[in-house]
Amino acid sequence: MFKLFEKKIRWHKVFGSLAEAEEHLPLYQTESMLVGRKKICLARTTAGFFAVSDRCPHNGFSLGKGWCTPEQTIVCPLHRYAFDLRTGRSRTGLADYVDTFPVEIRKDGLFVGMEEMVFSLFGAS
16 A cells, blocks of 8 residues: 655754753743744753643643643643643643654754654655
8 A cells, every 4th residue: 555645753953962952941941932833832841851832722822931840741821721741631631732742862952853744756655
């Protein structure tokens, strides 16, 4: 069976080194940024760096203006809705979620992965 489109992860460099990322984003801080064509929220906890979509699904407010907790959640500053940074699922009983994106720390920097559909003229088997 041939597929004309397949999902691939494209990695985007956000910081040139782990030290630069840690200096730029202190523990339990968040920041909105454009990665690829998506606005994401980058957060840092003692468990590492996490990337989620920047918009709260409840009211569209920027999660980058919120904060994260030691429990690996990000909190929207508008209505205090909390989302798990690992899974994106709501921690406040709602059925909402935020998209999550993989983060990799490599020797040449911190990268965020964005899933994209890639067209293949001949398809993949």
